[in-house]
Amino acid sequence: MRLSSMADYAVVTMSAAARHCGMVRVSAAQLAQETGLPVPTVQKLVSLLTAAGLLRSSRGTGGGLKLARPAAAISLADIVEAVEGPIALTSCVDNGKHDCALEGSCTVRPHWGVVNAAMRGALADVPLTRLAETAA
Amino acid sequence: MRLSSMADYAVVTMSAAARHCGMVRVSAAQLAQETGLPVPTVQKLVSLLTAAGLLRSSRGTGGGLKLARPAAAISLADIVEAVEGPIALTSCVDNGKHDCALEGSCTVRPHWGVVNAAMRGALADVPLTRLAETAA
DNA sequence: CCTAAATCAGACTGATTCGTTCTGATTTGG
DNA sequence: CCAAATCAGAACGAATCAGTCTGATTTAGG
Numbered sequence: 232m233r234l235s236s237m238a239d240y241a242v243v244t245m246s247a248a249a250r251h252c253g254m255v256r257v258s259a260a261q262l263a264q265e266t267g268l269p270v271p272t273v274q275k276l277v278s279l280l281t282a283a284g285l286l287r288s289s290r291g292t293g294g295g296l297k298l299a300r301p302a303a304a305i306s307l308a309d310i311v312e313a314v315e316g317p318i319a320l321t322s323c324v325d326n327g328k329h330d331c332a333l334e335g336s337c338t339v340r341p342h343w344g345v346v347n348a349a350m351r352g353a354l355a356d357v358p359l360t361r362l363a364e365t366a367a
Numbered sequence: 368m369r370l371s372s373m374a375d376y377a378v379v380t381m382s383a384a385a386r387h388c389g390m391v392r393v394s395a396a397q398l399a400q401e402t403g404l405p406v407p408t409v410q411k412l413v414s415l416l417t418a419a420g421l422l423r424s425s426r427g428t429g430g431g432l433k434l435a436r437p438a439a440a441i442s443l444a445d446i447v448e449a450v451e452g453p454i455a456l457t458s459c460v461d462n463g464k465h466d467c468a469l470e471g472s473c474t475v476r477p478h479w480g481v482v483n484a485a486m487r488g489a490l491a492d493v494p495l496t497r498l499a500e501t502a503a
Numbered sequence: 504c505c506t507a508a509a510t511c512a513g514a515c516t517g518a519t520t521c522g523t524t525c526t527g528a529t530t531t532g533g
Numbered sequence: 534c535c536a537a538a539t540c541a542g543a544a545c546g547a548a549t550c551a552g553t554c555t556g557a558t559t560t561a562g563g
Contacts, residue, residue, distance in 0.1 A: 291560030
């Protein structure tokens with residue numbers, strides 16, 4: 232039930248990137264300085280976030296990052312899924328993986344889907360714009 | 368964002384134990400047979416669940432387990448917390464641990480509390496009685 | 504056109520945690 | 534008093550995670 236550190240850092244990094252909303256070019260090193268995270272860690276994070284389609288990267292001298300979508304269209308769920316993969320509390324709800332010995336006779340399985348949806352909904356309800364606000 | 372296997376197994380085990388609601392004595396080996404889990408694993412689980420106050424154990428010949436409380440008074444959140452510890456997505460919301468470099472200037476921290484409460488609420492809304500129902 | 508600097512992208516290593524198994528201490532019934 | 538059956542705790546191996554490093558690609562300037 233605990234979020235991985237990388238996912239936590241990813242949220243902080245995206246939040247920092249959102250503050251440069253109009254800025255087309257923000258280097259990973261600059262984000263590392265603002266967030267206080269190690270530079271290599273931020274580099275790995277931006278790679279994952281870019282691969283997930285949340286950031287757009289420009290290489291070469293003077294290159295950098297920018298948000299692929301408006302900050303309002305990016306939620307906590309998007310960021311978490313980009314780093315940790317699909318949100319699935321148990322292997323049952325992942326994508327129909329049938330590696331459980333109980334299978335059909337399991338009475339708890341149908342309820343996991345409901346709980347899982349509630350979890351995802353709680354994360355999807357928080358847009359990146361709210362996280363970037365300086366004042367609570 | 369994934370539940371540990373032990374927590375998953377604990378839910379199944381508790382669900383199996385709840386079906387023997389009136390039975391005062393249910394051995395761990397019997398629960399293992401009903402759930403299809405390895406016997407040593409179930410033994411470790413019942414140790415944790417007993418320590419958390421969800422099960423009451425009787426030792427000696429003919430001993431066994433029984434629910435410490437009515438099944439309606441046990442929720443998913445209780446079981447998960449018994450195995451995985453307190454529900455806290457990030458270290459910030461655990462118990463005021465101040466190991467984050469950002470500390471006061473972190474804009475995302477106040478929102479974690481809200482999300483965390485939503486998560487816990489989703490788990491607390493599912494009582495053990497519903498999980499033990501044979502038909503969905 | 505070429506050189507050089509700066510960037511992202513992928514691969515590797517060490518450590519921590521998780522899952523499993525095993526052995527021992529305790530208790531009750533005969 | 535003896536013996537069987539149970540729970541409780543400790544030890545081992547495996548897998549995942551966090552962090553670091555080196556290399557490939559691209560752009561700006563000379």
